[in-house]
Amino acid sequence: MHCFKSLENLKSAYIERIHQVSDERRSGKKSVGTFCLFVPDEIIFAAGADRMILCGGKNDTISIAEQYLPRNICPLVKSSFGSIVNDGCSGVKSCSHFSMVDMIVAENTCDSKKKMYELLDNYVPTYVIDLPQRPDTPEALKYFVTELDKFRDAMEQLTGNKVTNERLRQEIISSNETRKLLHSLYELRKRDPSPISGVDMLKILQKQYFLSPGELKEHLRMLISEVESVEPEGAHRPRIMISGCPMPGGNTKVPEIIEDKGGVIVVEESCTGTRSFWDMVDEDKEPMLALAERYIEIPCSCMSPNDRRIDNILELARDFKVDGVVYYTLQFCHGYNIEKYKVQQALKKAGIPMLFVETDYSNSDVEQIGLRVDAFMEMLS
């Protein structure tokens, strides 16, 4: 497929970002590490702190984590924990940004992350936002508002800056701009053939919470302008939605297999996909309430009921003219694994084929997944 210069530029962005945060910290600016979409960036930025995502996508730090954590939990949790515990990076490469945060802002989402955060606090001060597990009651919203209020206070204490409503409003507008850019990019993927591959999209999606908002927007604008100018070429390839667990930086295994086998991913229903940017924050409401309302509705499987996710999947499948869905989960992710049943039933009813892939970060199952994806593509062609 087409080769995008703006994605090539991303390669150097990692090192540049490291230097940037390093300089910021020397000048007294605080840096916060997050793991999850449920932590509103707007509050962090409004407090004048920077933010980097700490979700691990690499296999090489997992063995470090397994000295502390059970083997049979999800690779994302183990990889992240291993990267942080391995602070100095001795023996394992490319984990440098994991040691560059003054505070971790965690959230009670799934069992493994929740309990992992307790251990993490021994290495980096870890602030935990409690999250109601219901997205649909006024009481849950109220509780979430109070939790976000406390988080705002904690950020004020960390940075020494006041988080004013005006600052929050500015950050909400800025984040909505990013969301709109991502919507524009996704809009282009509705073309057939899609002008950009899923593997390419993942490159920028994985940097979404790593880059500064300004840099991200710049990269997105460049990419949109490049993708817009791509001339449609080639035959129709099966248009795939990938739905389920996130794919943090370092993990591109399954998208690569799907596109090697002749499919093209046109939409990702995941935290490294639509869940991160789909909904806007209301710019006209009281900011803290607007943030709580928007974030509590993220259709993560940690929420119950989560019918909004099913509806969203069906809507995306229709809008992006999806031929088939690869339901992707990380091993031992109970939430997305159990929710598979409901998604499968809904897709069956809508006549959309689905392939289930449960995997980890190792390469041991690449051949086996390849064979299964191959058969799925044959069926869709």
Add this chain to the structure above:
Amino acid sequence: MHCFKSLENLKSAYIERIHQVSDERRSGKKSVGTFCLFVPDEIIFAAGADRMILCGGKNDTISIAEQYLPRNICPLVKSSFGSIVNDGCSGVKSCSHFSMVDMIVAENTCDSKKKMYELLDNYVPTYVIDLPQRPDTPEALKYFVTELDKFRDAMEQLTGNKVTNERLRQEIISSNETRKLLHSLYELRKRDPSPISGVDMLKILQKQYFLSPGELKEHLRMLISEVESVEPEGAHRPRIMISGCPMPGGNTKVPEIIEDKGGVIVVEESCTGTRSFWDMVDEDKEPMLALAERYIEIPCSCMSPNDRRIDNILELARDFKVDGVVYYTLQFCHGYNIEKYKVQQALKKAGIPMLFVETDYSNSDVEQIGLRVDAFMEMLS
């Protein structure tokens, strides 16, 4: 060890209870099924409904559940789901009470149960109490109070009865009486040698949320009086605490192995153990607040932070003169599996040996666990 007549009587109690609930339902009384200690019995009884626990401890309904649920989730969740889906019990014996409830009252505790409840609602109307995951903030308590208020309303609607503060107070006093009886029984286990085996204790603990409060108290009083009169006999056997996941009716695998190999279980730090009865509800406070305060403090691994559990384990180990701890988890129970690390560190510091056993409901690992427990006992002797 001694043979207790009151435990022999429990054998017929199952059938008697089935008849009792069946008669009650015919006369219009509602029956509620629960899965977890976090659901306050007091509210159910104050509404004039009956209650039976639906946690599955048997292996034979797991294959039924695996048609809907992933294989790699905890056996308790699968066994329970299989028993309920298998409503009519065709082909699988002794699951009759699972089909005898008008409503399930569930709670958002762990990932697997939370998502399983969504599917369960297709079979039995399922009401879910959302649970904050922090036990230690005023905001979490407030949210839990509102959730319990809504639950009380739901029970009023189900039964048509008003849940008055007076009825709640009566039920609180009654439940506290049961808790005190269990404390008395545990007090007797502090003797060396312990007058009752862990396997025997489990027989009554597993019936705790199955029998009516009146029957349970009667059985407990009989058992206490029998255990009190046991003459100390035999040599010292390693005094074991079992700590971790619950063991619902049908699952006695690991306690049997421990006591076959020469140990004696003197205390269970689990939901089928101390967690169910350790703390009293304050009888002098406003009842709904008193309930929320007591229940939110149950030291389940779904709570974060859960240092209270570590403190409790150390206290129990001291008070019950424990020689060693068997840390028992059900396969894929992320909460208790990850929390193992903190417990292990605390026990190490206190100089108390620990053996970790992760298992399911099958018999395939009985020999292997036996060998490991044998070595552990040898070390303790």
